[in-house]
């Protein structure tokens with residue numbers, strides 16, 4: 632069942648996603664060679680609690696941390712650890728909050744220092760694919776229109792789309808219907824309508840699409856050990872234009888500042 636949200640509920644989901652966006656920007660300040668992923672996790676947890684919310688992932692199906700931190704060939708759901716980031720790594724940071732009974736959920740893939748040009752291109756294309764998907768998130772379209780837009784952009788650029796994990800509805804639960812795959816056919820799938828809130832989250836691989844799960848039951852990696860990127864935003868379906876509830880603005884301001 633798809634839960635349609637009232638305008639008031641959408642505002643609460645927006646508050647959650649703004650906090651997620653600001654938390655990711657706080658994490659961005661600390662990303663660099665030598666930093667452990669566990670340190671980043673603690674920074675995020677503190678920031679979320681200081682803002683009166685609760686980490687959305689912590690304890691979710693037994694998940695042990697605030698962030699999912701997925702380095703290089705880890706696609707998603709990497710568990711924070713004593714691993715120290717290194718120059719040339721890419722690191723996907725996925726963050727969720729719970730506040731006033733609703734969830735926020737977004738992710739961004741960061742570069743650690745200088746990364747190889749083809750990896751840089753993977754990040755660019757994955758983010759662009761997400762934005763092209765969002766353009767389709769309007770009333771009257773179907774989930775397949777979003778999926779097809781994401782898939783096309785990834786594949787025309789020579790990358791591959793992870794099949795097993797998908798975007799999702801967002802609300803009082805972190806994962807609601809509908810599922811939002813990053814591959815599919817235009818005109819197929821559930822109809823989009825005002826009141827729906829969905830997370831679009833392409834997971835795009837540099838090499839082949841195949842993945843496997845580590846023995847810890849969480850960490851998902853590429854089978855060919857090549858890099859994978861992940862960007863996620865929450866959007867409310869709009870009449871003519873999607874209403875993007877999370878933002879990369881705060882993150883990109885931090886990245887701009889770090890470059891100077």
Ligand code: MF3
Nearest residue numbers: 688689691694699708725736
């Ligand atoms: N953003 C992640 C997703 O949509 C949520 C991970 S929750 C966790 O799959 F508990 F598994 F970390």
Ligand code: CO
Nearest residue numbers: 736830832863
């Ligand atoms: Co998600």
